[in-house]
Amino acid sequence: MPYQLCVLGCGTMGVAVLSGVLDNLQSPRAQLRPTDDSSPSTPMGSLILDPNANPDSLPDRFIATVNRAESAKKLRRTFSDLGVLGGLVQVRQAHDNVRSVKESDVILLCCKPQLAAHLLLQPGMSDALEGKLLISILAGTTISMMRDWVPESCTVVRSMPNTPSKIREGMTVVSSLDPNEPKTPVQRDILMALFTPLGRCRFMDEKHFDAVTAVAGSGPAFVCVVLEAMADGGVMMGLPRSEALELAAQTMQGAARMVLQTGVHPAALKDSVTTPGGCTIAGLLCLEDGKLRSNMARCIQATTQHAAGLGRTK
Numbered sequence: 023m024p025y026q027l028c029v030l031g032c033g034t035m036g037v038a039v040l041s042g043v044l045d046n047l048q049s050p051r052a053q054l055r056p057t058d059d060s061s062p063s064t065p066m067g068s069l070i071l072d073p074n075a076n077p078d079s080l081p082d083r084f085i086a087t088v089n090r091a092e093s094a095k096k097l098r099r100t101f102s103d104l105g106v107l108g109g110l111v112q113v114r115q116a117h118d119n120v121r122s123v124k125e126s127d128v129i130l131l132c133c134k135p136q137l138a139a140h141l142l143l144q145p146g147m148s149d150a151l152e153g154k155l156l157i158s159i160l161a162g163t164t165i166s167m168m169r170d171w172v173p174e175s176c177t178v179v180r181s182m183p184n185t186p187s188k189i190r191e192g193m194t195v196v197s198s199l200d201p202n203e204p205k206t207p208v209q210r211d212i213l214m215a216l217f218t219p220l221g222r223c224r225f226m227d228e229k230h231f232d233a234v235t236a237v238a239g240s241g242p243a244f245v246c247v248v249l250e251a252m253a254d255g256g257v258m259m260g261l262p263r264s265e266a267l268e269l270a271a272q273t274m275q276g277a278a279r280m281v282l283q284t285g286v287h288p289a290a291l292k293d294s295v296t297t298p299g300g301c302t303i304a305g306l307l308c309l310e311d312g313k314l315r316s317n318m319a320r321c322i323q324a325t326t327q328h329a330a331g332l333g334r335t336k
């Protein structure tokens with residue numbers, strides 16, 4: 023049976039996920055499912071087609087809640103721009119959080135990590151969450167922390183999507199099934215149906231979630247800085263800004279797709295571009311002098327370490 027999805031704290035990420043889900047209702051792609059160890063996989067080991075996906079696992083009604091009246095107004099405009107599909111979304115404010123959860127079947131928790139306890143422990147919320155599926159996208163907020171804030175009958179799942187979910191080019195990692203709390207086939211179908219149409223999706227153990235947050239959740243920001251810098255270099259050498267940006271973005275996308283689709287190691291792709299005595303090696307040596315690789319790896323390390331503390335910040 024189709025169901026109602028409540029996005030609790032529908033800011034940047036809530037909108038990104040909800041937009042992708044709504045777009046999928048309009049133009050569904052073949053249903054994909056995350057691999058586990060026993061599943062056949064693509065070259066990068068992510069998704070395979072699932073011919074038996076259950077079409078009833080998608081929501082058909084939506085509630086999105088925000089805190090401030092201005093945010094609610096802005097959100098209504100965002101969804102009205104989506105036309106008929108946007109009309110499926112009711113936008114409400116924080117004073118309606120409990121009612122919204124009560125009326126919904128699946129809850130997507132998208133508030134800031136620091137707000138989660140306050141939101142889940144507010145009077146009436148525990149009753150409203152009885153028997154529901156709670157999917158959190160919060161950085162640094164563990165399943166065991168959330169278990170302390172919700173009733174026993176509520177199933178808690180962690181996920182980490184990213185902003186490109188908005189155009190269905192996202193990367194989402196969903197926490198492996200909690201051994202103490204076996205998910206029902208219906209819940210598993212719901213998770214797959216929600217996230218696989220948003221791009222790529224896979225299950226991973228929760229212990230990896232801080233690193234997942236750094237690489238995939240924060241990753242679009244890091245990649246965009248490199249993208250902008252490449253375009254700046256083109257502008258420095260006389261290219262018009264918009265062309266420089268297009269060239270850099272498509273080049274980045276093409277290289278990334280080569281890795282995903284062929285499974286070839288990035289170092290091999292880099293070598294194939296590097297003509298002996300040519301210009302690419304001249305540029306690469308500049309990057310090495312600037313320690314780009316060590317800086318990027320350290321950036322992921324610092325982000326992971328910071329993510330781990332986010333759920334605990336007051």
Ligand SMILES: NC(=O)C1=CN([C@@H]2O[C@H](COP(=O)(O)OP(=O)(O)OC[C@H]3O[C@@H](n4cnc5c(N)ncnc54)[C@H](OP(=O)(O)O)[C@@H]3O)[C@@H](O)[C@H]2O)C=CC1
Binds near residue numbers: 087
């Ligand atoms: N941004 C990203 O790329 C990613 C973020 N995440 C995670 O997603 C979560 C949200 O991040 P992001 O979207 O960037 O943050 P935003 O600040 O954009 O969104 C938070 C939303 O929560 C709303 N809110 C605040 N208080 C309440 C309340 N009491 N009841 C209901 N809604 C409330 C805010 O409303 P108002 O505007 O009115 O204050 C806002 O719409 C974080 O936990 C983050 O870790 C995960 C992956 C990627």
Ligand SMILES: O=C(O)[C@@H]1CCC=N1
Binds near residue numbers: 161235239240
């Ligand atoms: O910056 C943050 O904390 C969030 C989590 C991942 C991306 N944005």
